[in-house]
Structure formats: structure tokens, C-alpha cells
Amino acid sequence: MLTVATGNKAVAAAVKDACPSVVAAYPITPQTEIVEQIAEYVTSGELKSQYIPVESEHSAMAACIGASITGVRTFTATSSHGLHYMHEMVNWAAGARLPIVMANVNRALGPGWNIWAEHTDAFQERDTGWLQVYVGSVQEAYDATLMAFRIAEHESVLLPVMVNLDGFLLSHSMHPLQSVEIRDFIPPIHLPHAIDTANPAGYGTLTGPDQYFRFRWDIERSMRDSVNVIRETEEDFRHRFGREYHPVEEYRCDDADVVVVAMGTLGKEAEVAVDLLRKEGVKAGSMRIRWFRPFPRLDLSGRDVVVIDRDYSFGFGGVIARSLAATEGAKPFSVIAGLGGQEVTYDDIAGFVRDRRPGEEFWFGVMPDV
Amino acid sequence: MSTRMRLAISRPTRGACGKTGSWRVFRPIVDLEKCNSCGICAMFCPDAAISEDLEIDLDFCKGCGICAHECPKKAIRMEREEK
Amino acid sequence: MTDIPREEYILKCTSACAGCSDSLTLRYVLKAAGPETVLVVPACCTSVIQGIYPQTAMNIPVYNVAFAAAAACASGMSAAFEAAGKKTNVIVYAGDGGTVDIGIQALSGAFERGANFLYICYDNEAYGNTGMQRSGATPAGARTTTTPAGKGQSKKDLDAIVAAHNPPYMATACASYPKDLFSKVQKALSIRGPKFIHVLAPCPPGWRYSSERSIEMGRLAVRSGMWILYEREYGKVTINGPSKAAMIRPIPLEDYLDAQGRFKGICPEAVAMLRSLAERNAKRLKREEEGIC
């Protein structure tokens, strides 16, 4: 049915449709509405889940871990400080090979208190072994959450998936939302290493240096295998429901001389900037990175690249800009913009492109205007 | 369980921690004359190294001496291991 | 008298220290719980004594989890078993550090939510696994590696904290009284909701006594009133036999303290703290048992 929903409600609706057996979550702005809506679904009986209103995010992830290892589907949601409070267990979930799905509403980190969008929270979890997808619309929040369950639970993945949506810009924005009849789009969960009293085993006992690295390698092997699973899942999704997704969403890139790379809502807003620039005769295109782990390949050869990072790694640089320098040898004009919900319009983005200085870093709103 | 090694799952194994009998400094010696088979030694053995028939499994007995200390008949004595 | 099954759920044998009362406690916990059980173990001695991958001495499913996470993990696990219609016992088996210190929030949260599992804290009154650093459960006067002159503060009253959550069942126990321990675990598992058993776990290297005296040490603790065996079922307190006897005719506190190297050279102030704490606990429990409180 076509309706209007916030990003948070869209995530909750997808969770209802995927029907996890256990949901454990703790509220935090701007994720709260997800937790509230799931609680309502459970109370009304629309969602037949065990809902555990835990006392902290650390416990939210720990409860999902305890539930998931029994072989059932699990979900949680968090944001920012909550994500980092559960950081230990975020690592644990991946190492334990548990296909937990988590929505993270991207938000800045204090101090000072800031509840608005930034990607640094999730980027700081990038080395944990979680797959990470960043969405650009409310519809995509719903679609990506559904696909996250199927991808996480796929036998050649069996890793947790984090669905990221920009705080307020998506979590609280109301867009059209078309739900789907999922039928068998997500097969029943089968965890090959589920805990079983008929077949006792010790999980995570002491593991020596001669063995430990094997399990780390298997996380990486699964991360690489997930590329195909993601492709296959997104293809089947398009086939069944008509909406098309790729690890990178390209816009007017075919003949582009300059490409804007961004994530989340900025990646969508960049498309409007591209249209504006095209009208001026600038051959611009945009690439919105959706899957950040596994990190995708981008065809940037022979083009100027403008990267907008709504994040920063202190003492290093914008995470996407530095990543593309490492993986694609790009020398981008690295724009740091939108931190803590800083307003960045398509006009601003068009300005970044017009006045680009490849190889340099530019803090929007801090340094003299481009 | 798939053959793929995804995570550290350990299987129950006798002797998982090796033959802990080698840890012993003192060995329990039972005086069968004094023993009245009350079973208190087996009850208190932290490692269940004393069987129902009150046989001490010297492959695993760590020589803690609880059996000797708790025996109401003083039927067990601890003797220095000859190595 | 309770019949204790012969089955052992720990294969010979763990790498616990000789004379370890944690191992002995676990033997009886598992005998009482039986094979339809999952153990959740946070970082503690028990997480390292099971064996090294790919082998384990534990012949029962054990989920080893991060230090602060045990109670939350268990609450998720029991909810999942419930969702799947399985009647599997979920038991947290945690040391005192993972319970009274870093794990207290998760424990409190799970108990407040009425999660259905049994939490067993085996208490050797310090961080034993890492070489005896003080914990919130270390008693006054005890020397640990981080209280070389003896701890200046009292043992945290974990039982009072748990009791404040009004669980349907809570008890104390000690492996020196294995039948008592066994029947308490059985009783706890027959009740729905959050259950708690606090087990005193004398530790030869940590408490500095020779290994053969582990059982004696638990008995001395009970007879001196330093450890009181009791149950609280739906709020009703019953003081168990050995502690009843100890309340009438306790042995001198010094018999317990002098037997342990950790209390060597303990100052009179700390002894007074220990004594007054023991007396206060006894008094309070007696009044509770009589229904005056």
C-alpha cells in the first residue's frame, strides 16, 4: 500500500514484515520512533516477536546475540552514542557469526550534544565485520531493511548487517512508502551453528594464535562473498517488487567529466546539483555509495572527483575521500560537510563542483568559501 | 554444522585440558582396610576424578588432597609423587 | 534426602586449579540442571578452564560471552527459546567481578524485566582469573594484588541488591554443602522468572590456603557466620540448617580468618568491620525469617 511514512516508521514496517522472533532495543534520539513503533506492533499482535526492552544498548546487542545463537531472527536499532555503548558487542556479533540486523540512525557524537545527522558514528564501526548499507530515502530504508535480513542470513554471509539512515533528514522526514508482500523473499532462517542441547559444544572458548586468525579470515571471505549475495538479493528484489538498487547508485555518470561522491541523503541531494550543473554545461555526475562494507569499486578513471564526507577521521581525513584514494587511486577534492546536521544544499554541492581543487581538503562553513 | 570453519566451536572431549594427573605433587593412596565406602571423597572431588567404585583416576587427579582431608576414616593419605 | 544423579556433565577434566571450589560447584549445578541446559559464561575463571579450541571439557552447550553481557545475553536466549517453544534451562554462571561490578547493570535490567533464567554467581571474592585483584565482593581486610595492605571497604551487599528486584527465588549456597546446593538449583529451575543463587567459592591460590582445605574453608565461613545459607522464595526467608546452628553457636571469626593467608596481618578495624557485617546480616535475616521487617 502507498502511504506516507518517516524513515523510522519505514524501518519498523520492514521489521514487522520480516518478523524477527526477538527484538531487543533501547531508545535513543533520533531512533526512538523505531522502538516505539515495534513495541506497538508487538502489543497489537501485528508482530509476533519477543520484545525485550533492555536497560542499555550494550544489553540490546547482548540480548540479540543470546537470542540469535539459538537460531532465530533478531533485530535491534540504535544511534550514535548508543551504537558506541554497544561497540564491544557489535564486534562480538560479527565474530560470533550472527546474522543480526540493526538499524542505525546516523547522528553526531558529543560533546556538545548534537542529535543531528553525521556518519562518523557508523564509520567508527566499519572494522567490526558488519556489512553496512546507507540509504537515501524512506522507501529505501524499508527496502534495505528487508534485504538486510536475507543478506545477513544467507549461508555464505552469516554476518550482521547495519542499515544506516540519516538522523532527522530521513528518520523524521515523511516520504511516500510502498510496502510489499514479501512472501518467500526472505527464506526461513537457518543458522548452521545454532546452539543445540542435543549436540553440546563450547562457543568462543579460548582460541590460540594458531587458530584465531582462521576465523578472522572467514569473516573476510564471507565479506567478499557477500558482494554476490547483495547483487543477487537486489536483483531479485527488483524482479519481484520493481525497485532497483545497486551497491553504488550512479546518476548521469556515463559521459561525466566530474563525479560527486557522497552517501545517504547528501548522495540524493547531489543528483539535484548534477542537474543544475548540467544545465550550466558542466558534465557532472554523481555516485551515491550505498554499501560501505563491503566497500564497492567505483569507476572514477579519467574524471575529477569531488567527495563529500559527512564524517571525519581526525588526523587522517574524510573517510570516503581517503578510502577512494586508497582503493581507486583517486585524488579527490575532499569536502567535509554536513557534520552534526550542518545544512548542505544542492546549491552548495554545485559550488563544490564548480570550484573544485583536486587533491585538497575543504571544510565547508569553516574555511573561506569556495 | 557446515564443514566451513566460521567460528570457534569446541567439541566435548575427554582430556580436553590434557592429562591433569601430571600436575600432581602429592598422590592419594587409599587404605582399603580403613575405607568404609562412604563416598564422601567422590562427593567432594572438584574434578570428579573418583568413580562410583571409589577408584581414583590418576590420569586426571590433580592431587589437591581434598579427598584425604575430608575422609572421615582418615583412609586416604597424600604421598609425594615419585617422578 | 535428595538423590543426586551420577551423571557428570564435565568430562575429565577442566584446567581449574587443584582444589577449585568453582569446579565442584559447577559439577552440582549441572547435575541439578541436566542435559536440557545452556550455560552462559562471561569472562571469569570458568571461561578459561573449559579447554582450548577445538576441545572443551564441558559436555553441555556453553555460550562464552563478554564480561558485562551475561545477564542480557541470557535474557535474549531465554526469550528466543520461548519464541521457539523450547523448555531449555538458561543458566548464567558468572564470577563475582562479572556480577557485582561490571555485570551489575545487565543483571539488574534482566531481573527488573522478569527474564526467565537462573543467575548463579560463584563468588571467590576477587578477580581470580586475572590473578586476584580486588572486586566489589572482596571483604574488608582481605589482601589482593590491588589492595596490598588489605581492602578498606566492606563487601558489596549483592544479595540485598538482588532482593530489591523481588525475584521469585534467590538463595545462597556453598559447595561444601553439595546436597543443599543441588536442591537449590533444582528448586530454582522449577520456578519461572529470574532466579539467583549466590555461591561462596573458596579459592586456594587467591585466599592463600592449601588446596585440600577448600571444603573446610566453606564450612568455616558458614560456621563463623561469615557466609549464611538461606533461601528467599517469593519473599519468604528460610535460614538453612547449618547457618541456623551457626547462629546459635558460632565458631570464632578468627578460626576462619587465620586459616587464610589473605587475612594475614589484618588490622583490628577490618576485623571489626567483618564482625559487624556478619552480625548485621544474621540479625536481618533472622528478623526477615520471623516476618519482622
Next chain:
Amino acid sequence: MYEIRIHSRGGQGGVTAARLLALAAIRDGKYATACPFYGAERRGAPVVSYVRIDDHPIRVYSQIRHPDLVLILDTSVMDVVDVLNGMKPGGRVLVNATDHREMKGFPSFSVDLTGIALRENLVVAGNPILNTAVLGALAKMGIVTMESAKMAIQEMFSDKRNVTAAEAAYAELVA
């Protein structure tokens, strides 16, 4: 793209009005987004919400700088906020008021939404509910069709008085 900025006070239903308007536009077969701007404000503080309506999917997330329409649910907000800031040439203003308000030359329309809500007894916790009535006024201004406006109201509220209120505002607004 048609851009609407809604000025209200926290608790007056500005956010719900934005949502209803977006839903009505979608029922008209258009694309629409609604976006409240959240600060640390609490009940009673001035708040702003945005609605965008277009024939194509909407990819703009930033705040509306140049509105085609400004909707003022509470005139007292005008004392503290420059409600006409960035107004597009030819932009219009809709005010919840009993009298006509001069808006620096921008066409301005007034309707007594509060009066309508009170008349229909649409009051929650002492606050008259303006967000359903306002849809009638917006329909009269041609932003959405009245049919879709009613549909959106009925989808979100079961109480029939909400539709009656919208109809009253539709009738009372002189466009």
C-alpha cells in the same frame, strides 16, 4: 516543485499538518515529502515544518529557503520569526486568523482555523487541533484536491469531525 513552509508552535500540530498535506498530495498522484525541522524545542516553542510537492521523485532534503507558500498556524510566531524570509516572488501566505493580515505585498489569505476547531470541539489537552481543518483551506487554494484532502484525513483520523472541520475551512476561505 512546490515548496511550503509551515510555522507553528510545538504541540499545535504543524508536523501532522505537513504529513497530512504530503499524504493528500500523494493521493493526488504526485510526489511529496514532509520534513519537520527538529531543534531542542519543546511544547510551545516556535517550530518549522516543510512540505514539498512535485511531479517527480523528490531528492532535496535541505530546508526550504524559498517557499511558494508560507502557512502560519500561530500569528504570535510572527513576532519572533521572519516568516516571509526568502519568499519566492509570487509566493502566497495562509494565516490562521480571524482578520486579514497584510504580508508585505504577498497575497495573503486568512481563515479562522482555531474558531473552526473550537466549534467542532476538536480540542486535545486544551489545544485546538488545527491540522485537519487547514487541509480544507489548502484545498481551496488549489494545493491539493479536496477529495484527496478528505481521503488523507480519513486515513489518519477516525473522528468524522476532522473532515467537517476541513469542509468548514474550505467554505470559509475566500481565495
